[in-house]
Amino acid sequence: MSIHAVITDAGDALLWGLKDGRTVSGDTFRKLMFAWHEPSCYGTTLELQQAGEFDVTVLPSEMVLPFFAEPNLMGVLRWESGDEGTKGLFEAAPLLYREAQAGRYMPSYSAYRNGKLQWTWEADSDDLQQLNWEALTSLDISGDNLSGLRSAFTAAVSMKHYANEAAVSDLRREYPALFERPRQADSAMALTEEEWLVSLGWKPDLAPFRPALQLLEPDEEQDEWRLRLVLQDKSDGSTLVPIRLTTDGHASGVWMPDWSPFIRERSPGWATRLLTTLPDASSRGELFAAPLNDEAAWHFLTTDSRQLLLDGWEVMLPGWWEAASKRKPRLRAQVTPDVGGKGQSLFGLNALVDFDWRIAIGHADLSEAEFAELLSRKERLIRFRGEWVVLDPALLEKIRRLMASVNQEEGLTLQDIFQLHLLSESEPEITGKNGRTSREGADDQKDEEDQPRLEVELNAHLLALLRQLGQPSELTPLPVPDGLRAELRGYQREGFTWLSHLRTFGLGACLADDMGLGKTVQFITYLLQHRAEDDFPALLICPTSVLGNWQKELARFAPELRVKLHYGRGRLTQQEIAEAVEDTDVVITSYTTALLDQEVLQEIVWSSLCLDEAQNIKNAQNKQSVAIRSLQAKHRIAMTGTPIENRLSELWSIYDFLNPGYLGNQRGFQHRFANPIEKHQDAERTAQLQKLVKPFMLRRKKNDPAIQLDLPDKQEMKVYIHLTPEQGALYEQSVKQLLERMNTLEGIERKGAILAALTQLKQLCDHPVLLTKEAVPSETVLQFEEHRETFVNRSAKLERLLAMVDELRDEGDSCLIFTQYVGMGQMLADVLRVHRGEPVLYLNGSTPKNERDKMIDTFQARDVSGPGIFVLSLKAGGVGLNLTAANHVFHFDRWWNPAVENQATDRAYRMGQKRNVQVHKFISLGTLEEKIDEMLESKMSLSENVISTSEGWITELSNDELRDLFALRQSW
Numbered sequence: 001m002s003i004h005a006v007i008t009d010a011g012d013a014l015l016w017g018l019k020d021g022r023t024v025s026g027d028t029f030r031k032l033m034f035a036w037h038e039p040s041c042y043g044t045t046l047e048l049q050q051a052g053e054f055d056v057t058v059l060p061s062e063m064v065l066p067f068f069a070e071p072n073l074m075g076v077l078r079w080e081s082g083d084e085g086t087k088g089l090f091e092a093a094p095l096l097y098r099e100a101q102a103g104r105y106m107p108s109y110s111a112y113r114n115g116k117l118q119w120t121w122e123a124d125s126d127d128l129q130q131l132n133w134e135a136l137t138s139l140d141i142s143g144d145n146l147s148g149l150r151s152a153f154t155a156a157v158s159m160k161h162y163a164n165e166a167a168v169s170d171l172r173r174e175y176p177a178l179f180e181r182p183r184q185a186d187s188a189m190a191l192t193e194e195e196w197l198v199s200l201g202w203k204p205d206l207a208p209f210r211p212a213l214q215l216l217e218p219d220e221e222q223d224e225w226r227l228r229l230v231l232q233d234k235s236d237g238s239t240l241v242p243i244r245l246t247t248d249g250h251a252s253g254v255w256m257p258d259w260s261p262f263i264r265e266r267s268p269g270w271a272t273r274l275l276t277t278l279p280d281a282s283s284r285g286e287l288f289a290a291p292l293n294d295e296a297a298w299h300f301l302t303t304d305s306r307q308l309l310l311d312g313w314e315v316m317l318p319g320w321w322e323a324a325s326k327r328k329p330r331l332r333a334q335v336t337p338d339v340g341g342k343g344q345s346l347f348g349l350n351a352l353v354d355f356d357w358r359i360a361i362g363h364a365d366l367s368e369a370e371f372a373e374l375l376s377r378k379e380r381l382i383r384f385r386g387e388w389v390v391l392d393p394a395l396l397e398k399i400r401r402l403m404a405s406v407n408q409e410e411g412l413t414l415q416d417i418f419q420l421h422l423l424s425e426s427e428p429e430i431t432g433k434n435g436r437t438s439r440e441g442a443d444d445q446k447d448e449e450d451q452p453r454l455e456v457e458l459n460a461h462l463l464a465l466l467r468q469l470g471q472p473s474e475l476t477p478l479p480v481p482d483g484l485r486a487e488l489r490g491y492q493r494e495g496f497t498w499l500s501h502l503r504t505f506g507l508g509a510c511l512a513d514d515m516g517l518g519k520t521v522q523f524i525t526y527l528l529q530h531r532a533e534d535d536f537p538a539l540l541i542c543p544t545s546v547l548g549n550w551q552k553e554l555a556r557f558a559p560e561l562r563v564k565l566h567y568g569r570g571r572l573t574q575q576e577i578a579e580a581v582e583d584t585d586v587v588i589t590s591y592t593t594a595l596l597d598q599e600v601l602q603e604i605v606w607s608s609l610c611l612d613e614a615q616n617i618k619n620a621q622n623k624q625s626v627a628i629r630s631l632q633a634k635h636r637i638a639m640t641g642t643p644i645e646n647r648l649s650e651l652w653s654i655y656d657f658l659n660p661g662y663l664g665n666q667r668g669f670q671h672r673f674a675n676p677i678e679k680h681q682d683a684e685r686t687a688q689l690q691k692l693v694k695p696f697m698l699r700r701k702k703n704d705p706a707i708q709l710d711l712p713d714k715q716e717m718k719v720y721i722h723l724t725p726e727q728g729a730l731y732e733q734s735v736k737q738l739l740e741r742m743n744t745l746e747g748i749e750r751k752g753a754i755l756a757a758l759t760q761l762k763q764l765c766d767h768p769v770l771l772t773k774e775a776v777p778s779e780t781v782l783q784f785e786e787h788r789e790t791f792v793n794r795s796a797k798l799e800r801l802l803a804m805v806d807e808l809r810d811e812g813d814s815c816l817i818f819t820q821y822v823g824m825g826q827m828l829a830d831v832l833r834v835h836r837g838e839p840v841l842y843l844n845g846s847t848p849k850n851e852r853d854k855m856i857d858t859f860q861a862r863d864v865s866g867p868g869i870f871v872l873s874l875k876a877g878g879v880g881l882n883l884t885a886a887n888h889v890f891h892f893d894r895w896w897n898p899a900v901e902n903q904a905t906d907r908a909y910r911m912g913q914k915r916n917v918q919v920h921k922f923i924s925l926g927t928l929e930e931k932i933d934e935m936l937e938s939k940m941s942l943s944e945n946v947i948s949t950s951e952g953w954i955t956e957l958s959n960d961e962l963r964d965l966f967a968l969r970q971s972w
Contacts, residue, residue, distance in 0.1 A: 001032070002082035005089055011061030011151025013068075013089075016054045018082060026055030036072050039063055061155035065100065068093030092131050092149070096121060099128070100156040106202055107178055108150060109193040117178055119157040120150050175200055191269050199312045207262040208234055209241070209255075211270060212314035215300060217388070224291035227281070227300065229270070231255060231263075232314065245271055245287045277307050294381050301381075320388055359399065375400060418466065418695070465505065466695055472498040481528035483560040488525065491700055491707055492518050496525040498698050499637060503530065503608070508636040508658025510614070512699040515641045515807050516715060516918040517707065520550075523610060523639060524557045527586055531561065534607035534634065537584045541628060542612035544590040545800040548925035549720035550612070554586065561585045567593050574600040591616050591624055598627040609633030613803065614640040617657060618650035620666060629657050641807045643697065648674040651693070658696060701811070702916060714909050716919040718933070719804075721796045723924055726768055728968060731927060734760050734771070735966045742959045751955040754962065758928070758954060761966065765924040766824045766893050767795040776827055782834040792831065797892060797922050801828070802835055804920065805869065808888050809836065814859075814868040815888035818904045820895060822846075822873060828892070829871045836869070844873040860885045874904055883907040887915040892922055894929050898936060926969035 001017045001024060008014065015033065017024040024032075026048040034043030040063065047058040059067060068089055073079065081087035099105060099121045111118035121128060172179055177200055197203040209231040216226045233239035243253035249268030274281055283290040292300065305315045357368040366374065375396055381388060467474065478497045480488055488496065495511060499522065502509040513519050527538055542550055547567055554563050564580065566572060566589040572580050577600055581587060587606075594601060609631055611617065617625040636658050644651050652669045655662055663669050673689045676682035700707050723731060738757040745753055763770035782788045792798050801817070808815055819825045822844050829842035841855045859870050860883065870883065874895055886908040895901050901921070909917040923929045957965065 001029075001077070001079050003033075003079050003086060004082040005086045007064070007089075007148030007152060009148050009151060011064060011148055011153075011155050013059040013061075013064045013152070014049070014051065014056045015059060016051075016056045017079075023054055026057055029055070030057045032077055033057070033073065035074050037067065039066070061152045062159050064152040065093050065097040065156040069097035070094075088131070089149075095128055095131065096149075096153055097156060100153060100160060105153070105157055106197060107175075107200070108154075109196050111150075112178070112196070118150060118154040121153060175202065191273070192265065195266060195269060207259075207266070209259055209262070210234060210314055211266075212240075212316055213274075213305075213308060214240070214316040215297070215305075215318065217297075217318045222291075225294070225297035226291050227288040229274075229288065230316075231259070245274075247271055247275065247282045247285055247287060273311060273313075277311060278304055298381055318388070371399075472501075472698060475501055478529065481525060483528045483558055484525055485559065486521050486525075486557045488521065489518070492522050492525075495519075495522040495698055495700075496529070499523070499526045500529055502696070503635045506635065508638070508655075508696060510638045510640070510643060510654060510658060510697040512640055512643050512697055514700065514702045514811060515804065516717070516916075517700055517702065519612075519639045519641075520553050521557055523637065524554060524561075526637075527561060527608075528558050530607065531585045535582070536604050536607055537562075537564075537581050538586050538608040538610065539601065539604075539606040539631070539633065540586055540588045540610045540612065541591055541594050542588065543616060543800070543803070544592060545721050545796045545803075546612065546719075547588060547590055548722050549718075550588050552718070552720045552925075554588075563588065565589075566597070571597065572600070574603060577601075578603065591628070594631070595624045595627045598630065601631055604632065606631065606633040608635040608637060610637040610639065611657065612639050614638035614654050614657070615642055615650065618653050620649065620653035620656060625653060625657075629660070642810055643699075648678060648689075655693070655696070662696075663692065714905075714917045714919065716905075716921065718921045718923055719800065720923050720925050720930070721800050723765070723927065723968075724768075724794060724796050726794055727764055727796070727924075730764055730768055730771060731761060731968050734764065735963075735968065738966065739959065739963060742962065754955045757966070761928055762893055763821060763824070765797065765927055765929055766819070766821065767798060767827065769794075769827075770821060770823055776823070776830070779830050779834055782831060788831065788834060792835075797924065798828075798831065800922070801890065801892065802832070804890075805832065805836070809838075809868055813888055814886045815870070815890060816877075816883055816886045816904075816908055817869070817871045817890040817892055818874045818877065818901075819871070819892040820874045821893070824892065825871050825873050832869055832871070838869070839867040840869045840871060841867050842871045843877050845876040847876065856881060856883065859883060872904075872907075874900065877904065877907065881907045884913040887913070887917050889917065889919045890922070891920070894921065894923065894933065896932060896936075928966055930969075931965055 001019045003015065003017055006014050015029070016026070017029045017033070030043040030046055030048065034040055034046065034057075037043060040046050040059075043057075049056050049058055071090070081090060100119075104122050105119045106122060108116075108118040108120045191199065194203070198205040212230050212232050214228050214230050216222075216228065218224055228242050229245050230240040230242050233241070241253065241255050243251050243255070243263075245251050245267060249271040251263050251267040251270075255263065271287065274287060280296075281287050301317060301321060305317060308315050357371075359366045359368070359371040361374075472494050475494070475497050477493050478500055480493065480496075495513065499509050499511065503526075511519050511522065513522075523540075531538075540550060544567075547565065551563060551565060554561055562583060562585045564584045564587050566577075566587050571589075571593065581604065589597070589601075611628065617628055619625055638654050638658055640654070643654055649666065649670065652663050652666060652674075656666075664672070673685055676685040677689065734757060738753065741753055742750065760771055768774075769776055777787060777791055782791070792802060805815060817828060819828065825842055825844055829840045833840040841859055843852055843855055847855070855870070859867055870877075870886065872881075889905050889908050891901055891904070905917070905919050909919075923933055954962075954965070
């Protein structure tokens with residue numbers, strides 16, 4: 001059988017056979033030829049086609065060279081090549097396949113110019129010199145440069161490469177230009193094949209020089225920009241040989257003799273490529289004969305040079321260009337020297353600040369007049385004060401518009417000045433009235449890199465102010481007002497001074513000291529200091545549960561202050577309040593009342609407005625927060641131990657109360673800070689937010705070294721709490737029933753009734769269900785927030801306890817909670833366990849010893865994942881235990897024997913305790929708890945020994961004395 005073959009442009013081989021001059025059927029031919037050819041599944045996967053009178057078998061391009069290099073035909077088959085071309089294929093295939101496997105190949109330049117990646121053999125290979133190329137040409141249907149055979153060669157090379165992913169990656173990494181689609185009219189088309197392979201890095205460049213294009217700037221010898229073509233000596237980079245080049249590629253000049261062959265070969269390509277990239281470069285038949293004007297020089301620096309670099313040219317630009325091109329013009333507001341100095345009035349972040357414009361371009365610092373003169377010249381490159389300055393007209397126009405948008409006669413606000421200074425690294429844009437900083441969302445951040453940058457230069461006064469706000473210790477301590485009945489610790493005096501300093505400038509302040517560090521006494525000192533400065537008093541808004549506590553503390557530390565409670569049924573109407581506050585220093589109200597009486601309270605511009613437990617306005621959208629932010633005040637203060645409980649939006653809400661608009665609007669704050677920090681832990685945004693927040697927040701922690709040294713070992717404080725309306729009604733009812741019975745009972749029955757009533761009233765102060773005997777909701781029911789909130793809100797003590805436990809636990813502290821009543825202890829444990837979502841231990845008299853010991857060991861282990869809340873009955877847990885893992889002790893209800901309470905406190909305050917212990921004693925205002933506490937404090941009419949021994953002395957009181965002791969004080 002004679003075998004015939006042709007190669008298509010795609011590299012596939014079309015095969016057929018003749019026997020005795022007749023065509024062998026395609027199926028028979030395929031079975032005979034490929035019976036042992038495993039890659040084609042022994043011929044079964046090969047396609048058959050009809051070509052005229054022939055049945056042809058199609059051998060894919062990737063199989064052509066491997067098959068013809070090692071035919072592996074059946075031994076019983078006698079065959080011969082039917083023509084010269086097929087014979088040449090059988091001769092060439094082993095040689096070409098060996099070249100492909102050995103890596104002796106290169107990319108095809110002609111294929112690349114047509115947008116394809118193909119491989120070809122190295123033409124100077126010794127093995128290929130013996131081939132009959134004329135015979136091989138007949139294999140190709142088109143007869144054009146053996147393109148079909150090259151396609152088969154490419155397929156063989158590709159099979160080698162693509163069978164190995166690492167080899168493909170290496171190829172892409174080492175020769176990325178091979179895989180880039182050539183551009184239309186690309187200057188690379190003018191390269192010779194040798195130059196193209198050199199530019200790829202496929203072949204080494206044997207020329208002793210490299211061509212480069214050099215831009216010469218005007219100087220003393222020539223006052224124009226010029227381009228010139230130079231040859232840089234590879235052995236000595238400082239040697240540059242200028243040459244002249246005509247548009248048809250003729251080069252002239254003086255160079256080393258051995259350079260000439262390379263120059264003659266390559267100069268035509270240089271001319272073609274340069275004219276492709278720089279079509280205006282020719283003048284009088286010569287390249288770069290004419291000088292460049294400023295516009296052309298600018299275009300070359302910013303555009304043409306980049307294109308030349310992409311095309312593989314070396315480009316030499318003036319040494320100053322790289323640094324100068326990166327320096328963007330900067331607009332700076334220079335605060336005038338006297339702002340903030342003596343005699344200058346600043347009041348609030350909306351205060352307007354005088355400034356002068358300064359524009360920095362490169363190292364030059366221009367005044368507004370100099371900038372206007374430069375702008376009028378409309379040049380891109382100028383020599384200014386001895387140095388070249390790059391001017392982008394579009395950017396300069398943006399700066400001009402930015403300057404025009406800020407009314408210099410009005411000035412910038414102090415808020416803008418502070419924001420720009422504190423965020424100097426991010427340099428926010430200025431938009432809107434008075435140049436208020438704005439970065440409100442993604443739509444406002446388009447082309448941020450191309451926007452002009454506005455900086456601010458503070459004068460010495462404002463720099464000192466900001467430094468003092470961030471470092472309160474640098475402030476000169478104010479003398480303590482005469483009316484204060486307390487000895488301020490060093491850090492407390494520092495805090496009071498800081499609050500007063502911010503008031504001087506009308507800047508809102510967030511006092512965020514840890515619980516127990518005395519935020520209350522710092523604010524009371526502040527009130528004493530400033531009480532005579534305004535016609536209207538200060539307004540203090542706090543949770544209902546601490547209204548009485550504030551009244552007590554104000555009376556204790558500053559009895560001279562005139563305090564008015566605006567709460568409950570007796571609160572003032574809109575008409576009455578303006579008159580009533582004239583002789584008042586402080587008005588106290590609750591958050592709920594502030595919402596109900598919003599219109600009443602809005603009528604007054606308060607001397608200061610303070611929010612205690614300011615996290616109550618953390619939800620900026622609810623009615624209570626909106627109402628409180630609408631109130632008017634000359635100075636605003638927020639006090640909280642937890643400025644952030646869950647989300648950064650809570651911090652925004654507090655700051656929007658203190659200094660409205662300072663952190664932008666809520667949507668912009670969420671986009672700029674909250675999302676990047678909460679979702680992506682963006683360190684840069686975190687640092688920016690810290691810079692903005694720090695000047696207006698004073699936060700000291702108990703474990704700060706300076707604070708620890710200044711605190712006593714044990715700190716006792718009384719927490720005064722109102723009864724809820726339900727508790728008050730039940731309390732009055734119980735007292736009324738007791739007093740009615742006292743008229744008929746005598747002896748032991750009378751004593752028993754008094755003691756029973758005493759227990760009822762004390763339990764009622766804890767929670768109404770202890771008196772009503774209702775079923776306490778199970779933990780399953782308490783899981784539902786609305787049910788839990790309803791249950792908690794029935795007891796002011798319980799509500800206050802949860803808030804304080806939240807704060808101390810969030811700081812990593814642990815606590816003991818003592819109560820006399822088993823039912824109350826169980827209730828506390830259940831509610832805290834659900835509310836906190838963490839384990840809570842509960843020990844009472846019925847707890848078995850083994851379980852009791854296990855609880856103590858678990859709590860004392862101080863494992864961060866272990867329990868941090870321990871509820872104990874006073875009798876079972878008040879003695880004999882070592883619980884030094886706790887540094888807070890709560891007495892939820894009072895025991896009349898101080899020694900018993902002290903013994904319970906000493907469970908935590910004892911040998912082994914390494915932290916300061918804080919003791920919180922809850923007292924219900926207006927009840928017998930408060931009255932007996934007063935007796936204990938003042939020892940009025942009764943000896944300490946009598947009162948502290950037991951409660952039996954109460955049974956000996958007369959009916960009138962019982963009425964005085966038990967009756968609810970209506971003033972509360």
